[in-house]
Amino acid sequence: MTFNATQALALAHQTLDIEAQAVSGLKARLGPGFAQAVQAMLECTGRVVVMGMGKSGHVGRKIAATLASTGTPALFVHPAEASHGDLGMVMAHDVVLAISNSGESSELVVILPVLKRLGLTLVAMTGSLQSSLAQHASMVLDSGVDKEACPLNLAPTASTTAQLALGDALAVALLDARGFKEADFARSHPGGALGRKLLTHLRDVMRTGDALPCVPLTTPFTELMREMSAKGLGAAAVVDAQGLLLGVFTDGDLRRQIEQGVDLRALTAGQVMHAKPHSLPEGALAVEAAQAMEQHRITCVLVTNAVGVLVGAVHIGDLMRAKVI
Numbered sequence: 001m002t003f004n005a006t007q008a009l010a011l012a013h014q015t016l017d018i019e020a021q022a023v024s025g026l027k028a029r030l031g032p033g034f035a036q037a038v039q040a041m042l043e044c045t046g047r048v049v050v051m052g053m054g055k056s057g058h059v060g061r062k063i064a065a066t067l068a069s070t071g072t073p074a075l076f077v078h079p080a081e082a083s084h085g086d087l088g089m090v091m092a093h094d095v096v097l098a099i100s101n102s103g104e105s106s107e108l109v110v111i112l113p114v115l116k117r118l119g120l121t122l123v124a125m126t127g128s129l130q131s132s133l134a135q136h137a138s139m140v141l142d143s144g145v146d147k148e149a150c151p152l153n154l155a156p157t158a159s160t161t162a163q164l165a166l167g168d169a170l171a172v173a174l175l176d177a178r179g180f181k182e183a184d185f186a187r188s189h190p191g192g193a194l195g196r197k198l199l200t201h202l203r204d205v206m207r208t209g210d211a212l213p214c215v216p217l218t219t220p221f222t223e224l225m226r227e228m229s230a231k232g233l234g235a236a237a238v239v240d241a242q243g244l245l246l247g248v249f250t251d252g253d254l255r256r257q258i259e260q261g262v263d264l265r266a267l268t269a270g271q272v273m274h275a276k277p278h279s280l281p282e283g284a285l286a287v288e289a290a291q292a293m294e295q296h297r298i299t300c301v302l303v304t305n306a307v308g309v310l311v312g313a314v315h316i317g318d319l320m321r322a323k324v325i
Contacts, residue, residue, distance in 0.1 A: 023161060044094065056163060059099060064076040096123065097123045098122060101144075101160075104131050126140065206314045213230075216240070221272060233300050250300070287325075300313055
């Protein structure tokens with residue numbers, strides 16, 4: 001066995017060209033059947049049940065996952081397992097998306113009459129419009145390709161790429177029809193970066209109670225510095241007797257005061273604080289704190305409730321640990 005790098009690269013280019021042409025060719029064959037399939041899935045009160053054998057089954061699993069993550073309840077049911085009990089997972093109010101390039105996969109064809117008797121909507125995705133699958137279907141999506149990328153024209157390559165692209169087209173059309181937004185996507189991806197950004201609120205990450213650096217107006221400067229040092233946020237909030245946020249004193253304020261030659265030892269927190277500091281409500285997203293820090297070039301943001309009472313503080317390190325940034 002000898003390896004020819006030039007030949008490998010040429011075949012790679014050819015494969016990509018064939019598969020790109022296969023996907024591009026789908027556009028001319030999209031018609032009323034596609035819109036009807038989207039409408040059926042949109043109006044479905046159950047789930048979209050995706051089925052497929054072999055490589056079409058692998059594509060089907062991905063399509064089901066994409067639909068589910070973009071607002072359309074969906075699951076994958078293996079046709080062979082369906083014949084041995086899993087068909088009980090399919091209900092009359094579901095929509096079945098059956099995928100088969102030939103439309104004659106025996107494991108799928110054998111359960112078509114049963115699906116038909118259930119009275120559900122059957123959407124076929126196939127490359128053969130005269131196949132058994134197409135004949136049983138309520139609507140047909142033509143996923144046919146001129147040839148496979150496989151040099152032997154045997155291994156499913158261009159055909160599965162076309163199926164995958166057509167499944168994505170369904171998901172995107174449904175996403176748009178449902179008015180699916182970033183926040184909806186985040187709710188189904190709570191562990192991802194977008195989920196953390198859109199679902200994590202300040203109340204989830206802020207420091208409260210004894211961890212919150214906070215002093216009254218009349219606090220001597222030396223005690224203010226002890227509070228800042230003990231809490232490790234590089235800042236301390238100044239509040240009145242009711243806890244209303246009045247000001248803040250930071251490491252940066254300290255440096256500026258020293259540079260100006262101010263004798264701080266005889267002063268109080270109220271005299272050295274920066275009045276009316278930037279703060280955020282506790283219901284704000286943590287990502288808003290990150291944006292405020294970047295905009296104002298600060299490393300800590302104070303958090304208040306609806307009436308302006310100090311309830312927390314969040315440091316850039318807290319946001320990093322929560323993987324918001």
